[in-house]
Amino acid sequence: MALNWTRFINPEAPDVHSKYIPTKAxxxxxxxxxxxxxxxDLNVHDFCFPPDQPLPPDYDLFINAVTDERVTLHQFHQRVYSLARVLRHDGANPLGLTKSPKDDTEEGEILGLFSRNNIHYPMLAHACFRAELVFGGISPGSTSYELWHVLRKMQITSFVCNEALLPVLREALKLGRGPSGQLQLVLDPRKIIVLWDDSSLDEVQGYRTVESLVRLGATLPEPQRKLVGGDKLCYLFQSSGTSGLPKAMMIxxxxxxxxxxxxxxxxxxxxxxxxxxxxxxxxxxxxxxxxxxxxxxxxxxxxxxxxxxxxxxxxxxxxxxxxxxxxxxxxxxxxxxxxxxxxxxxxxxxxxxxxxxxxxxxxxxxxxxxxxxxxxxxxxxxxxxxxxxxxxxxxxxxxxxxxxxxxxxxxxxxxxxxxxxxxxxxxxxxxxxxxxxxxxxxxxxxxxxxxxxxxxxxxxxxxxxxxxxxxxxxxxxxxxxxxxxxxxxxxLKEMIKVKGLQVAATEVEDTLLNHPEHLVIDACVAGVDNGRGDGSLFPRAWVVLSHEGKRQGEAAVTEKLNAHVGERLSKHKQLAGGIEFVDSIPRTPSGKMLRREMRDRYHESLKAGKINGKL
Missing domain, CATH: 3.40.50.12780 (ANL, N-terminal domain)
Structure with missing residues (x-):
């Protein structure tokens, strides 16, 4: 069956063979x-699955790369309907969920999703769309403290937890409601659900499983209603946290x-x-x-x-x-x-x-x-x-x-x-x-x-x-x-100010990585205190050696990298803060470099008189 892709194109859109005219405005x-x-007022689920259009022929939609377990498009659709019936606050509602807020001027139900990539994660999200239940996606790499912060920041009231992450959740809950005067923990322990790989289980460690709710929903009638979306809050995103603890974006x-x-x-x-x-x-x-x-x-x-x-x-x-x-x-x-x-x-x-x-x-x-x-x-x-x-x-x-x-x-x-x-x-x-x-x-x-x-x-x-x-x-x-x-x-926050001049860390990093002998396989550059008390910084590099770099040794690599940067970049962009050799560069799960962490480690070592790098 041919896809109706014409719905994705504005009738007034320019022809692909026309010439874009840049503007001076x-x-x-x-x-x-x-x-x-x-x-x-379109709802995301109705956008992906228009109610007036039949499903295309079935095919494998999600496959687990480890186990080869599969979910087809038609199975996905049926499971979304089943779970959404259970998650509706105005339906059978075995979990006792309340209505979700339209924005942050209201209180209401917000479901946390805490899982690694899983073939059923998208089904959970679409069931929430269809149930008009707001959810918040949370990084599975969170520590218990980070999870506790995000639970409070997102005002999570109910929770789906991947079984492997239950210990992190338990430790987070031990941290209590949080300081008065701030957003406090509102998660109801009775509304915790487990995403478990064994689909036959109805309960794990005292918590209901996602599969038990899907099975329950399959026995319920489908109510006739028009889904609402539009400008209403749909889900919350966790920020990457490169400059501190993450915030929550309203989408x-x-x-x-x-x-x-x-x-x-x-x-x-x-x-x-x-x-x-x-x-x-x-x-x-x-x-x-x-x-x-x-x-x-x-x-x-x-x-x-x-x-x-x-x-x-x-x-x-x-x-x-x-x-x-x-x-x-x-x-x-x-x-x-x-x-x-x-x-x-x-x-x-x-x-x-x-x-x-x-x-x-x-x-x-x-x-x-x-x-x-x-x-x-x-x-x-x-x-x-x-x-x-x-x-x-x-x-x-x-x-x-x-x-x-x-x-x-x-x-x-x-x-x-x-x-x-x-x-x-x-x-x-x-x-x-x-x-x-x-x-x-x-x-x-x-x-x-x-x-x-x-x-x-x-x-x-x-x-x-x-x-x-x-x-x-x-x-x-x-x-x-x-x-x-x-x-x-x-x-902008990672630009390095050297004597009033701006240095882009990425420019220096790219220069290090482009050394003709390929001496490093990863590099991080950040501004560190110049020790003069004038607010100016020195660019400092942390690098991970390649096989060739290890063969030549740190002293030779330091000399060659400094010479390479000196030949290609202005004096204020050169590594006056030194070069330090590390095993890895810390990053967020999405790949953003945590320059702040490297800079803070350096300043802590500087205060303690313990600098391991080459100055």
Missing amino acids: PIFKSPYGRFPKIDA SHKNAIHSGLQGMITGVRTAQFAGVEPLTRQTLLGIVPAYHSYGMILWILRVNLQPATNIMMPKWDIELALKSIQKYKITMLPLVPPIVRQLALSPLTKKYDLSSVTTCASGAAYLPPDVAYQLAEKLPNKTPIPSGYGLSEAASIASPPAAGMFGLSASEPGTIGFLLPGMEGRVVDPDTLQDVPKGQQGELWARGNVVCMGYFHDREATAELFAEPGWLRTGDLVIRDADDRIHYLDR
Whole structure:
């Protein structure tokens, strides 16, 4: 059955063979044009599964890469209906759930989802959409203290916990309600549900299982009602926490639908440009975490919009990933930069057949250009890995289109391409809040239907996020070139001020990684105290040695790296803070580098008189 992909295209959208005309105006727009018209109160589930359209022929939707357990599209649909009947506050409601809030001016039921990637995680999310139950995705890598913080920040009242993470939950609950005067713990222990791999169990350690609720829902009648969505709160995202404990973003149904829609628009327009049938069948490697905005789009917001089989991995294992590519003939690799780097450098790739891979893309964090080229050489089409750009606060903002589309030249690695469908942008001086001319550095501001509602129960942070109504301050330093292409430089908060001059940490990191002898496989640069008390900083690098770097030794590598940086970068960008050799660079699960952690470790060591690096 042919897909009705025409619903993803605005009738007034520009032709893919037309020429995009850059603008000199401060506000620039997407080459793709505007979004198609969407019903104002549309629910995410009804967007993915239109009630007036039959299901397509069945196929494997999710496969567990470890066990080969499968869920087909039709099974998924039936299970979503069953679980949603149980989760409705106005239905049978065996858990005693209350109505969810429409925004943070109301109190109500919020379900926490605490799990690694699981073939049933998307079903839980869609059941919540259908039950109009707000949920919050929580990182499975959280410590008990971090979980306790997020439970309070999101005001979680009920909870689904992967069985392997129950010990973390128990320790979090021992921390109590929290300080008075702050958001306190409101989770009801009677509303804890376990996501267990053994589908036959109704109860685990005193808690009901998800499968028991699915079975119960299958016995209940389906009520006739129109689902509501639109501007109502749909789910909460946990921020990455690169600058402290995470906050919670409010995502409406409208935000979620348009985030999913962008990929459909770009997919259809790219196919039209290439002269092939749009939205043909794909098989994806499912390693991007589902709780993250990137994973939410891939595994949840695009279900049934394009035929796709998703091979889900509960955690990263490079050999299992390579085996899965070969076994399932995976065609699409959605990755994050640390995994791109590991695949690029690993000799294991030679053991497996990667010829099925037609597309690879990176997201969630900055991808160094050298890595984009290195992995490309191992894949069939040799195309440098493109890197999309988005935030938890706006899941998808920009990405590189196919070269030649809309008359645009290729976006080389190191750039983040052009604004995605329906988006508008500005580049603004972060101090004066005035628009800057093309070619000058400034903070990227973004506007569009994917931009979040704000931070949950945090009006001060929301006010900082939106300096002007509708305009999201991304916190990222960029340059907009003559063609309206966006070049990413760095996080504003991670710019290093040296004698009044700004240094982009990513520029220095890329220089280290591009040493012709490939002496390091990973690098982190941050500003450290210069010891003079004048507020200025010194750039300092933490590097992970390659095999060649280890062979040459730390002293020789230090000398060569300093010489390499000195030849290519201005004096204020050179590593006056020293080079330190480490086993690994800490990152969030989505791949964002924790420069703050490295800087803080250094300052603590400095105070204690224990510096292990090379100064």
